[in-house]
Amino acid sequence: MIEVRELCREFTVTTKVGRLRRARTKVRAVDSVSFDVAAGEAVGYVGPNGAGKSTTIKMLTGILVPTSGHVRVAGVDPSRARRDLARRIGVAFGQRSQLWWDLPLRDSFDLLRSIYRVDARDHARRLAECVELLDLSGFLDRPVRQLSLGQRMRGEVTAALLHGPELLVLDEPTIGLDLESKERLREFLADLNAQRGTTLLLTTHDLDDIERLCPRLVVIDRGTVLADGPLEALRAEVVPERVLVVDLEKPSEPLTGIRGVVDVRIELGGLRQHLTFRKDETTAAAVIAAVAAQADVHDLVVEEPEIDDVVRRLYARR
């Protein structure tokens, strides 16, 4: 669905040097990025601010023309076949609206039907589906300017889907939303991907989005791809430690000397102990057995590293 090879994009930045002289410098916002997204995949494209995420998205959607490199989206070259591509993909930006500010939401959808030349029956069917799944019926006749951010965002996503795109590109779709709205949107997108087979590419700062929606992650920083793979593999590779938290029946000295355990931290005077162990040297089962041999265990849990942690470590590794 998406094919990106050695993609580069430079910007010329003019800065003042002295009173009248200006220096022009070239900045590479995207530097030799390559990745593929197969039809039906859901991929998270993450990175810190200024990493080159938006620039990549703009090149994928045909807004910007690459400086060099190769891009194919839904089989076409976005910069050459912008309009053709527009019919085949849906794009929703969290911080920009494609709806008409002072018109009722329903009228915006009507206009989009005309713009994308969607068959009336297809339009009605897709709209009815979105209205139901995203619960739009309560504010369909309200002007967009009176909608809450969560309502508007649901409107934006609907707007991006009415022409039945094969690929949905979302730029920061959950930014600024409250927890409930986020969850509702994620659920909808997960269903869309799983049941409709719509390919998803989303950029986000909210790693819960990734955890919930994207089996695969492409991490970008300073214009280059730092990592690309399933979230699980990245976790194992970047953060090889796991933490076993045990609640004991009786307070105890720190349970040291267990093979593979690299750090022990105690809480509640030794009643709760956090044992950090290396996954490549031992297993959770072996550590649990060793703990049980030393003390009576009341309860235990193995903590997976947070995705924030994974990404942070990836950045730190550079």
Place this chain on the structure above:
Amino acid sequence: MVETYARLLVARLRGQFSYRTSFTIEVFAEALVQAIELAAITILFSHVTALGGFEVHEVILMYAISSTAFGLADLTAGQLNELPNYIRAGSFDMLLLRPLGTLPQVMVADIRLKRIGRTLFGLAAMAYALSHNDIAWTPAKVALAAAAPLAGAVIFGSVWVVACAVCFWLVEGQELANSVTYGSNAFTSYPVTVYSGWLRRLMAFVVPGAFVAYYPGLALLGRDDPLGGPAFLGWISPLVALAAAVGAGLVWRFAVRHYRGTGS
């Protein structure tokens, strides 16, 4: 395709009618501004008997054609004044995401219908001028009287497009663009004979301001060009308008290509 743009426009109109009283006042205010300009011309004629070789009703005819044409252009192309805001706020990017051309999308993104005051006043002034000049009416002249404001509107619109395309390079270029668009309106409101030298040549033929009101005005009045131009110039405004539109379209295309190549 045309239907889509029409629907976009109608949608904008509905938005505006929700503020009805201010709408009426604004239409009236626009017409008043035009009336004051016309008053200035008549006051001028209380001191002189001819302006650039033309008497008062002849000047009013040219003024009226120009005013109507500019009013019509302002209704549609006037929206291009918002282009710097669209670029800055990123909404221009949203237009690029749609399967439509960017120029018509910007033009119908909004319509300031209050500007119809200018057009309405221009039409009234045209009716006055056409009845107060001694015109030998023929079917061809009737057609010309109807076509001239439309061709003029297309010429103004083209000037507007080219001037505003500057904003793709200079986001602060709006002032420059305004001086070109509103300046060309000021130019076309008077017979080109009142100007001289390079300014006349630039505004009359490069911009092609002389084809908005001056040459069609001459043809309607049945007068020879005091500057010695051939008579057919009075009849070719629609062709000039077509050429201007094609040229403006090319400039716009080039500008958008630049934006997508180096925009932010």
